[in-house]
Structure formats: C-alpha cells, structure tokens
Amino acid sequence: MNDEQYSKIVNNYAPSSPLFTDMLKAFFAGGILCLLGEFFRSFLISADFSVTTASTWVSIMVIIIAQILSGFGIYEKAAKYAGAGFSVPISGFANSVVSPAIEYHTEGLILGLGAKLFTIAGPVIVYGITSSVAAGIIYYIGGLLK
Amino acid sequence: MNYLWAFIVGGLLCAIGQLLIDKTKLTPARILVFYVISGVFLTVIGVYAPLVKLAGAGATLPLTGFGYALANGVKKAVEADGFLGIFTGGLTATAGGITVAVVFGFIIALIFRPREK
C-alpha cells in the first residue's frame, strides 16, 4: 500500500468535526460578543466619545476581561465550546498573549514570561505592521497621483 | 438596527474562521495572522470602512478589525504627515490595544499559575 492509498483510507475512517454545529456555535458566540461590544460602543458614542476612541475603548475592555478569564482558566473552557467564536475576536488575541506567558512563567521573567508572551501575538503584530506599511505605501502613492 | 448588524457581521466573521479551522487544519496562529492581513487588505480596497459603519463592534472586534485599525491609522497619518505616516500610522492607531494586551497580560501572568484542563 503506498502513501496515497493509505492517506485515503485514513481520511475514510477519520472522525471529522461537526462542521455545521461548530459554525453555528461560532456564529452565536462571536455574534453575542460583538453585540455586547456594540452596546458598550454605542453608549460611549452617546456619551460624546469619538467613534475611533469608542472602538478603542471597547477593544481594551474586551482584552482585559478576556485576560482575567484566561487567568482563571474560564476563557479556555468557553473557547473550547465556542471555537472560532472566541478565537477570532480580539479577545482570542488577548488570550493568545496571556496563555503562553502564564505557562512559561516557570522559565523565568525575562526569557520565560517576557519572551513567550509574544509566541502567537508576535506573528500577528509582525504581519499586521508589515501589511500596514504596505497599505501606507499604497495610500502615499495614491495621494501623489491625486 | 446596528445591533442586529453587529451580531450578524461579527457572527459571520467568526463562522468563517470556524470553517477555516475545521476544513484546512490551519493552526489558530495562522488564522489570526490571516485575519489581520485580510482586514488591512479589505480596508485598502475600500470594503471594510462601510462594514464598520454598518456593524460597529461587529466589524471592529474580530481580528480583521485590528487590520482595519492599522490600515485606517496609516491612511490618516499619510494624509497628515506624508511619507513618515507610512511608518507611524499603523502602530499609533493600535497602540492602545497592543499596550493593554501586553501590560495586562504581563500582570495576569505574574499572578496566575497554569492549571490542568
């Protein structure tokens, strides 16, 4: 039996994730999280915050709450159920910052906690900044052409 | 009405993420990176700003919103400062989120100990 044939057999027998239920759970969990965020954002805007400032405050609140829940081990349990519903929003980013930092605290404050804090956040920031610079170049050239 | 849109748009963005996780075996870190880059891209082609207007937090909270904040910040900075804005705009606009995530994450990690699932 060659590798390809074996791989086919494996795929035949391998249990697959219940895609529809998984997506439904992600939809509702992520939807409700965003809905709550929007309540808070509307409240801030009605209290004379600018739209950008209000959005930033909402993100900050979500980050703080997600990290506290991560510390108590609650975020991990909720995300196991909600899947992408809790990993795609900024709360998932916050969780990915704090979880390796907690885990590698035993390897010291600098190369343990300090370095590992960026295990998942690092790539996000690297590619985020790099693509923002690319966007900036496009905007700059666009401005020159005007 | 914008509450309903926040729910629907936020929910859909997460459901797409779930589809990617289940179907492509992409690791979560790759999905987050993919979302941020997509957010920047969608902003540049002018799709994401109307979505933020429509859905508010439904578009800003998913990590594509982080990409939107980066690109939008760069756009404003280029308009205000010219060439330098290319390098200052992105991080300036997202400084709040990143700083809180790092500093608060640091504090939480000092306090808590890993626990078994």
Add this chain to the structure above:
Amino acid sequence: MTKKTGKQTIIFNNPPHILSYVAVGGKEEAKGPLGKHFDTIFPDPYLGEASWEKAECKLQYSAVKTLLEKSNYLPQDIDIMFGGDLINQCTSSYFAARDLQIPLYGIYGACSTMAEALHLGCMAIEGDFAENIIAVTSSHFCSSEKQFRFPLEYGGQRPPTSQWTVTASGAVLVTKETGDIIIDKITTGKIVDKGITDANNMGAAMAPAAADTIKTHFEDTKLDYDYYDLIVTGDLGKLGKTLLDRLLKEEGIDLSERLDDCGCMIYNIDKQDKHCGGSGCGCSASVLASYILPMVKEEKFKKVLFVPTGALMSPLTCKQGESIAGVAHAVSITKREEN
C-alpha cells in the same frame, strides 16, 4: 551464535521473569475504567511541585519507589534501570533517578518507550549482564501539552483525531528469579513512515508500524494467529486501532477479536471527552502494570502480545513539514507454566 529468530525476533533461552509492577496516575486516569487498579493516584496535577516538569519527575520517582517497596528490593539490588519519557532530553527520567542512585540508561522511543525498556532489560538479563532490572516510563498531560502543543490556558479546540497525553507512570521489575509471568519473545520494530504529517493524528501515523511489527512477529516465530489471547497495541487510539485492523486484513491476517489498544482502554473515551483516546509513554506502561500483568497473573489471559507504538517527531520537525515516523516493538508476555 546469535539468538535471533527470523528477521527481527529474539526467543529467550532463559526467559526473564516479571516479579512485580506498579502503576501511578492522575485524576483523569482514576476516572477511567482502570483507575481502581492503579497503585497510587495523585489528585494534584502538580504533585506538590513547582512546575509540570518537576511534577512528572515525581510521578516517575514515586512509581519506582513504590515498586521497590512492593517487591522488597533496595535500590542497590537493581543492576540497571531503563527509564524514558517524552520531555526534551529525557529530563523526567534522569532527574527522577537523581535521588534513586540506581544505574540508569535514559531512552527515548516516544510512546513505545516501555517496550524499548523491556527489550533492553530482558536482553541484559538473558546475556547475564544483569540480575534485576527496572523498566519505567512516564508522561504528564501538562508537560506534554506545553512542549508539543499549546499552553494550557490557550482557548482552542482539539481536533476529533487528537489523543490525550496520559498523566501516569508504570514501572516493572524484571529478574532472573522466579516470578509468575515471563517474557519469552521480543520483536524489534522497524521505522515505518506512511507520510502522515498531522501531529493531531498520531494513531494514523503509528498504525502501519504496529501492523508491520505484528506481521513480522508471526512470520519470525511461525506461530498461529490464534496463539495469543490478546494483542494489545501501545496507544493507537480509536482511529489507529481501526486502521491497524484494516491494514492487517489487507495482509490476510484477521486478529479483530484479539486486538485491543492501551489508548482505548485507559479512559471512558466518550464520557471523559478524550476524542481518540490516550497517548504518551505513561499510557502503555500504566495499562501494562495496572491491567495486563495482573490479568496474566490471574490467568484471565495466558498469552499476551504487548506492542507499544511510538510516533516519532519533534515540534521542530513538525513545523518543518516532516512526516511522522512510526515504530512499534512487540513483547510476548505469558504465564509461567508450572514444571
């Protein structure tokens, strides 16, 4: 003259005896069907230590300590100990032995390590290089998650093909003296790699190796397929077990009724939400010590072929896109016939 039979098998002239055995585990293992057979259960995943790595050391240390007490042996009575675990550079085994002062070989064979330890130990006894040896391995869910997967607080979903690293350690004392159980044959496995790259599907990566070793064992020994009452693989899990059965049938070997798997036996898989079952080198070791050996002793099974399997990879090779190699070693364990 070599004592080898066939391609990869050794049949011992003076089969080593298994004198006693110990299994220790954590609270998830206690909830499993074999929980009541464990010698010690540690409800605290840290075992009172400061890190997961130290916790695993203590797990292995306590397995050996309990084994010595149970069999009335002193550390100096043991000629060689063969210890293994999953953690980088085998630190769990080496550090556990710091306080034991028993001559030690640290070995690595991923989840197949217990078989590797028993093989080396039996050969040392058969070759008159040792009188008494200990084979011990351990794994810890938390230290393995940290090294191979994600931080424990990280919110993510485990794919349905994934397996749960067992928090347990198993230790076996093998001697030249007279015990109830003997190891009469061993078959060393070859590396078999069918190109599986998904680290969340180790059962699929290891099943071909198990099939190869089992087939070779029967070819080398020329035994009938119904010779063994039980053929128990290391930790293929639910999916791997199905695949093994299928692979053997392709070769015209039907063992369905006799096959079982340590990864499937250690947990109530569905109730405990363990996806495809248990894994880790503490898995086969603790199932061996808590269930298989007592069953052989009580003659519930007279002849057992114990085939721990290992998925050979590291977090680095996985990131480099390397496929996962599988290995399986077979140990024939039988009740000693009264002369």
